[in-house]
Amino acid sequence: MARIFSHYPITCFTNLGFDLSSSHRHLRLLLFRPTFITLSLTQSPCKAWIRRFVAMDSSGTDSAKEVHVGLDSTTEEEYATQSKLLKEFINIPSIDKAWIFNSGSGSQAMFAMSQANLLANKRKKFMLSGHISKESNQSVNFHWAPFPIEMTGASAFIPSPSGLKLLVIRNPENESPTKFEIWNSSQLEKEFHIPQKVHGSVYVDGWFEGISWNSDETRVAYVAEEPSRPKPTFDHLGYYKKGNSLEKDIGSWKGEGDWEEEWGEAYAGKRQPALFVIDVDSGEVEPIKGIPRSISVGQVIWSPNSNGTAQYLVFAGWLGDKRKFGIKYCYNRPCAIYAIKFISDEPKDDANEFPIHNLTKSISSGFCPRFSKDGKFLVFVSAKSAVDSGAHWATESLHRIDWPSDGKLPESTNIVDVIQVVNCPDDGCFPGLYVTGLLCDPWLSDGHSLILSTYWRSCRVILSVNLLSGEVSRASPSDSDDSWTAFALDGDNIVAVSSSPVSVPEIKYGKKVLDSVGKPSWQWSNIQSPIRCSEKVMSELSSLQFKFLKVPIIDVSEGLAEGAKKPIEAIYVSSSKSKENGKCDPLIAVLHGGPHSVSPCSFSRNMAYLSSIGYSQLIVNYRGSLGYGEDALQSLPGKVGSQDVKDVLAAVDYAIEMGLADPSKITVLGGSHGGFLTTHLIGQAPNKFVAAAARNPVCNIASMVGITDIPDWCFFEAYGDQTHYTEAPSPEDLSRFHQISPISHISKVKTPTLFLLGSQDLRVPISNGFQYVRALKEKGVEVKVLVFPNDNHPLDRPQTDYESFLNIAVWFNKYCKL
């Protein structure tokens, strides 16, 4: 729940959504079904809240505004109406993961899905399974189980390679033990409780996360928080007690001890990721020794278990010895693939540590290791372009190491390039690799081709990559404008999910076929969707359409690399209904963060909701975005606040010229670097936008640099190289940071702006937004601020997400007069 600059909660969420239908004298909060609480506004906390809310909902001083009670009845009515529609969109589930199991009678699919639970402010997790049958006419049918099964409370599900066992991990919310459950096809076989003194929560963050069964299904290797480190203890007199312990003891108290670096945003309070192996029969947990503490371990897998050869644990390791910068969204943190020998029956004492091998010494980044099915190759992704340049994300490469058949690792490994960084893709050609990870088992039956999902311009596509030849071919349909993600393989067939801004995620089944020269392609069939939306949502979506706009760039400055001179891409989403007098709907310019990220052409509940209430969208992938090759991406650093702003303005002007936007009804919305652009645009183009909404925006890099978890980002994006970085910025640095920040254009701003801020944000700390807000208030610009006390950078907890987009809708409606 948000705070609107006050200590009093303003909204009450129910399983029905949000209702603030009150008269001027009473605020009515709708609780579970028939229960209403009527709070008299003469009661002090509520009154104080209303007073502050009004103050921030308008410009200037707050003194005289207190006579009004928060919202007028029309606005309240609007919140009530909007909340009902938004709730229908928010209810749409997501498909998060999938597994395929093969048995004699065909394949069985299991889908992990989730849905917002507003009241609990969590996502409800559930599992839906189905039988895949291939009909004689080549069509494919999924026979779904009648109902999904709720799985809330489970942090991870990891089926064993044979599909006969399922490991369920339940991380605790407090200092309780972590639970490991081993299920067979009909019941719980074993349950182990791993106390905090052994390790903390298992990492299930999609970054360090790695949970891997060995081939004979007797052990699981995984990454978990190392045990708590002992803290200094003081007795009741305050005297230091020798021999620190972890135990709590009446009559003594714990100090804090030495501060330790953490991995920044999203990792606050998380202890160092370390490697463990559990024996699934006895429950015995073995911490893997011999890995220096300077390496944060992640993404562990087992090496092939060939007869008589040594078995290794292979993992990615990030160096965090000197300084840990924020790692979330930051692929530029140096990392390598390591291997350490695992010998289970050796006596485990410290003398028996095995050396750790760095397999990727010759390049600055290696992660996501995967062994080919026959164990001959080890494949991994590299973000060396990001590490070497300093961009937080850049075009990636894919590499291969031939794994020694005798299990003896050589002193130095030969790394073969499979996919190289693409600088300037030819039109319509592969633009380079942009993956966040690989499937657990990405292999086709030929043993040397793998399936992956990557950004390709504004779309996500599925590729097949031949590891031997480096040939890359598109497995998802090349004539589709939707975004496609591979979820699992059923032999050589692909189970995927596709979506677009105007269509909810759908499951697709791609059957591999060979052409006359033996080249594979995939024939795609629709699978009856497990995602059912309300009729209202379906009808709203059916009246929407989208297309790609190719927008010529306006500043072809000298020295610009070839790939940075090409038109940028924007996705235009609009209603397909024809308008009276050919009038345009109001438009939202939608700007992603990063800046080295991308807005893919895929479904977003919130954005679909905004479309359904009558907004067109112009989703701009300005230069610097992923998916367009390295030249375009690297053209932005050193020019942020200028080149990216010009690109967005070019896209908006292009939409106006094409008759797609009414210049008097254009709004702008963005978060983080997208919020940097939003606040830049209202300063640099003060007459262009009638309203703006900024989510955790970067407003002043000069004040952010000292407190963000990624100060290196500030230098890199400001100067375009890594040479200027220092922990102690000079006055010249600060002056440059100020000059390229939205705050330097504050005097020109007039656009009413909504701010959505998370108090726990370590990436763009809340003070950055506040400073800008206060400066706007000082000038009398209309602002509204929602603060989410328990949210960090993404503002994506269900209640926060819901309240944010409800307010964005009402805010934009106010200025676009819908």
Ligand SMILES: CC(=O)N[C@@H](C)C(=O)N[C@@H](C)C(=O)O
């Ligand atoms: C690298 C990074 O986190 N940059 C932030 C300023 C930002 O824009 N973040 C992106 C990823 C976001 O969308 O939040």
